[in-house]
Amino acid sequence: MEEVFEALGSSSNGLTRSEVESRLKKYGYNELKFRGVSPLVRFLRQFHNALIYVLLLAALVTGFLGHWIDTAVIIGVVIANTIIGFLQEGKAESSIEALKNMMVPECTVLRDGKRCTIQARELVPGDVVLLEGGDRVPADLRLFYAKNIAADEAALTGESVQVEKNVEPIPVSDLTPADQRCMVFSGTFITRGYGRGIVVATGEKTELGKIAEIMKETHEITTPLMRKINEFTRAIIVIILMIAAINFIVGVVFGFSFVYSFMASVSLAVAAIPEGLPAILTITLAFGVTAMAHKNALIKKLPAAEALGCTTVICSDKTGTLTRNQMTVVRVYCGRKDYHVSGVGYEPVGEFILEGKKIDPATEEKELIETLKAGYLCNNATLLKDETGYIVNGDPTEGALLVAARKAGLDETLPELDRIPFESEKQYMATLHQGEEENIIYVKGSPERILRMCQNQLIGGRTESLSSETVLAKAHELAGDALRVLGFACKTVSREIRTIRNDDLEGLTFLGLQGMIDPPREEAIEAVARCKQAGIRVVMMTGDHVQTAKAIAREIGIGTDTERVLTGEELSGMSDDELYEIVEEISVYARVAPEHKFRITTQLQKKGHIVAVTGDGVNDAPALKAADIGIAMGITGTEVSKEAADMVLADDNFASIVAAVEEGRYIFENIRKIILYTLPTNGGQALLIMGAIAMLPFIPLFALRLPLEPIHILWINLADAVFLALPLIREPTEKGLLERPPRDPDEKIADRLFFRKVGLVSLVMASAGFMVYYHYGSPALSDSMDELLLSQAQTAAFATVTMVHIFYLFTARSITESVFTFSPLSNRWVPIGVAVTLITLLMIIYIPVLQTIFRTAAFPAAWWIPIILLALSGLFVIEIEKFLMKRFFKHPEHTAQ
Numbered sequence: 001m002e003e004v005f006e007a008l009g010s011s012s013n014g015l016t017r018s019e020v021e022s023r024l025k026k027y028g029y030n031e032l033k034f035r036g037v038s039p040l041v042r043f044l045r046q047f048h049n050a051l052i053y054v055l056l057l058a059a060l061v062t063g064f065l066g067h068w069i070d071t072a073v074i075i076g077v078v079i080a081n082t083i084i085g086f087l088q089e090g091k092a093e094s095s096i097e098a099l100k101n102m103m104v105p106e107c108t109v110l111r112d113g114k115r116c117t118i119q120a121r122e123l124v125p126g127d128v129v130l131l132e133g134g135d136r137v138p139a140d141l142r143l144f145y146a147k148n149i150a151a152d153e154a155a156l157t158g159e160s161v162q163v164e165k166n167v168e169p170i171p172v173s174d175l176t177p178a179d180q181r182c183m184v185f186s187g188t189f190i191t192r193g194y195g196r197g198i199v200v201a202t203g204e205k206t207e208l209g210k211i212a213e214i215m216k217e218t219h220e221i222t223t224p225l226m227r228k229i230n231e232f233t234r235a236i237i238v239i240i241l242m243i244a245a246i247n248f249i250v251g252v253v254f255g256f257s258f259v260y261s262f263m264a265s266v267s268l269a270v271a272a273i274p275e276g277l278p279a280i281l282t283i284t285l286a287f288g289v290t291a292m293a294h295k296n297a298l299i300k301k302l303p304a305a306e307a308l309g310c311t312t313v314i315c316s317d318k319t320g321t322l323t324r325n326q327m328t329v330v331r332v333y334c335g336r337k338d339y340h341v342s343g344v345g346y347e348p349v350g351e352f353i354l355e356g357k358k359i360d361p362a363t364e365e366k367e368l369i370e371t372l373k374a375g376y377l378c379n380n381a382t383l384l385k386d387e388t389g390y391i392v393n394g395d396p397t398e399g400a401l402l403v404a405a406r407k408a409g410l411d412e413t414l415p416e417l418d419r420i421p422f423e424s425e426k427q428y429m430a431t432l433h434q435g436e437e438e439n440i441i442y443v444k445g446s447p448e449r450i451l452r453m454c455q456n457q458l459i460g461g462r463t464e465s466l467s468s469e470t471v472l473a474k475a476h477e478l479a480g481d482a483l484r485v486l487g488f489a490c491k492t493v494s495r496e497i498r499t500i501r502n503d504d505l506e507g508l509t510f511l512g513l514q515g516m517i518d519p520p521r522e523e524a525i526e527a528v529a530r531c532k533q534a535g536i537r538v539v540m541m542t543g544d545h546v547q548t549a550k551a552i553a554r555e556i557g558i559g560t561d562t563e564r565v566l567t568g569e570e571l572s573g574m575s576d577d578e579l580y581e582i583v584e585e586i587s588v589y590a591r592v593a594p595e596h597k598f599r600i601t602t603q604l605q606k607k608g609h610i611v612a613v614t615g616d617g618v619n620d621a622p623a624l625k626a627a628d629i630g631i632a633m634g635i636t637g638t639e640v641s642k643e644a645a646d647m648v649l650a651d652d653n654f655a656s657i658v659a660a661v662e663e664g665r666y667i668f669e670n671i672r673k674i675i676l677y678t679l680p681t682n683g684g685q686a687l688l689i690m691g692a693i694a695m696l697p698f699i700p701l702f703a704l705r706l707p708l709e710p711i712h713i714l715w716i717n718l719a720d721a722v723f724l725a726l727p728l729i730r731e732p733t734e735k736g737l738l739e740r741p742p743r744d745p746d747e748k749i750a751d752r753l754f755f756r757k758v759g760l761v762s763l764v765m766a767s768a769g770f771m772v773y774y775h776y777g778s779p780a781l782s783d784s785m786d787e788l789l790l791s792q793a794q795t796a797a798f799a800t801v802t803m804v805h806i807f808y809l810f811t812a813r814s815i816t817e818s819v820f821t822f823s824p825l826s827n828r829w830v831p832i833g834v835a836v837t838l839i840t841l842l843m844i845i846y847i848p849v850l851q852t853i854f855r856t857a858a859f860p861a862a863w864w865i866p867i868i869l870l871a872l873s874g875l876f877v878i879e880i881e882k883f884l885m886k887r888f889f890k891h892p893e894h895t896a897q
């Protein structure tokens with residue numbers, strides 16, 4: 001401590017006020033600095049998209065040419081997509097704002113040797129801070145005085161129990177915060193005791209500040225589907241603009257007017273660009289988010305719903321996620337017998353098992369009940385029940401002792417006369433209780449300390465000489481199983497003794513040992529097994545000790561017994577390249593710090609994995625934000641972890657993640673169907689326009705009008721696509737989704753399956769529209785350029801393309817199965833969508849006001865017969881394709897890809 005005071009230019013009396021002022025100028029205030037992005041900037045950022053640029057350019061030119069209806073529709077599409085993106089964009093700065101809220105408003109310090117209360121933001125390195133139970137630590141402090149002091153560091157380190165603190169130096173470098181017993185850290189809580197510490201770091205230099213810095217440097221992760229769609233969009237935009245430009249030049253070369261050539265090129269671009277796809281995908285994800293919420297998985301950012309479906313690794317915190325964060329007594333050793341205790345958590349329900357058989361504690365030898373009674377009476381905690389269940393008011397370890405005693409039927413209390421509270425220096429606690437004939441002292445503490453105070457032990461209901469070696473061997477065995485072990489003893493004294501002193505605690509009778517652990521969730525064990533079945537690897541990253549991590553991992557089924565456990569100390573000595581080489585071989589990490597979790601996550605991503613990270617503490621926040629999908633705990637999670645995450649588990653249950661993964665795969669299957677349904681229609685319309693332009697020198701009809709107007713194409717792409725594509729969201733879940741391996745994140749949207757379906761449907765749609773327009777429009781050439789007949793032919797082509805779209809919907813409900821193999825009513829939204837589309841189409845064709853807006857004209861009812869017959873090819877061509885692929889290939893979908 002002398003070196004610390006010297007290095008910081010301070011003393012146990014604190015700093016002078018003048019020194020504080022100079023240090024404030026040098027180090028700044030004890031706060032986290034962060035400048036957020038304004039809502040206006042976030043809104044404008046939504047326009048930074050290749051698709052939006054093209055649409056805005058098209059709107060600008062159509063407005064310049066006076067085509068105001070086209071302009072209005074295009075602008076409407078842009079605004080809708082922009083608003084949706086703005087509303088769904090997560091606030092990256094929220095997690096750091098939540099960190100700022102963990103900073104303490106006020107604290108007690110020594111200034112000029114006098115005690116005073118100041119704003120915590122005015123703390124500087126060298127200040128002396130006074131701490132007591134219930135305080136939140138205002139900065140990182142090196143303790144130089146500690147009296148029975150302990151801290152709750154779970155949010156920062158992941159430790160599931162309070163940490164005893166002392167002032168002893170530790171001659172080891174590169175220790176994680178969890179191992180720095182002479183330090184207390186900003187944002188953590190003092191649970192009991194009293195102490196003084198000197199400030200060694202403030203603001204962004206604290207462990208809390210380092211987490212904020214890591215999070216500032218962490219960029220938002222784009223989900224696999226969004227990455228692929230962005231890549232696909234960029235590619236298709238470039239291709240479409242090149243074709244449109246060539247089309248414009250060809251039109252001018254052939255002698256057509258500038259306006260006609262440009263509008264034809266705009267029609268081509270609008271036909272090929274999937275304007276409605278972003279809105280459809282957003283709505284699809286929103287439906288998935290709602291379904292996940294019913295399974296206790298609350299999605300904050302829509303793309304995260306899809307990302308779950310291709311997760312290959314889940315990196316999970318231990319405490320509160322895989323375990324209950326409720327200490328539970330699982331072993332009792334007394335009278336040379338080893339009892340196992342069933343039941344987990346704080347609910348006092350469980351059984352005592354001896355040598356594989358259930359026993360009644362009341363019928364056993366006296367020492368079992370006495371050991372449990374010692375833990376029940378020598379206790380500071382209380383067990384309560386509220387609407388959520390049983391809770392412990394006090395230390396979780398003492399709560400576990402209460403629950404174990406209640407499982408044995410103990411609920412009587414003996415009046416307490418006096419107590420010696422637990423002190424870390426003494427390593428025990430003692431209470432004096434009033435008995436009927438004699439008073440009794442119960443003592444609990446570390447097994448080594450308790451045994452030193454004992455003279456004999458209780459065996460078979462009688463006192464015998466103490467065998468300390470046997471008891472210590474059992475204590476070490478229990479500790480080797482990652483149990484926290486306490487020893488218990490008692491002593492009877494006369495009724496006249498009403499107080500106890502340390503000197504009274506000699507000649508005790510040893511009762512037994514109780515071993516406890518934060519037990520794994522039973523549902524987590526099943527969930528991990530299901531992850532393995534689904535091809536997902538589970539990795540544990542915890543701040544707990546190596547033995548604890550190894551024992552829990554073994555019980556849950558993570559990794560193997562022979563697999564290496566990597567510690568935070570080892571990680572600190574590794575470079576990123578060294579970690580990269582072994583990261584796929586390690587399933588359990590112990591004593592890890594926030595930066596370690598962050599590094600593990602990023603190295604797994606470099607290996608090509610889609611990584612989900614779960615956690616509940618501040619220490620998990622950087623990894624949560626860096627992950628492809630961050631999952632925070634809704635009950636036990638800190639606000640920092642919730643803000644950094646993409647998803648929050650309402651029930652803190654790892655099993656809910658697996659249910660969400662299955663839902664994520666279901667969402668992707670639906671998205672895939674929608675893409676394979678929507679994009680071929682764009683291809684068909686584009687091919688129809690291109691074919692018409694290519695035939696300009698040979699068919700004069702196309703020089704008069706193109707088969708479709710831009711307004712027709714926009715209506716098909718947006719309104720019609722929404723009515724017909726959205727019902728695919730409600731397709732029943734396919735069986736065996738979790739039996740499949742995760743899909744390849746590098747899998748392209750434009751694979752062979754995509755090109756085959758796009759090619760077939762595009763050809764069918766373009767051919768049908770082309771034939772209808774040519775058949776009914778050609779007479780207009782010899783009939784004094786009959787404008788009405790041209791409008792009717794154009795409207796008939798518009799109706800044909802829409803009908804092809806409708807018939808294609810029925811076969812698009814399954815990528816590989818025939819439409820005739822499942823009930824048409826298994827998804828009632830499909831016939832509803834078809835009905836809405838048909839009614840809307842008839843209204844556009846036959847209602848005068850809509851005819852003006854959409855540039856349509858009513859055609860004779862007899863024309864519908866060839867239109868429908870041609871449109872049926874949209875169904876039968878794909879059905880034939882499915883049959884041939886299934887007939888000649890065992891796995892048609894996989895072969896296609």
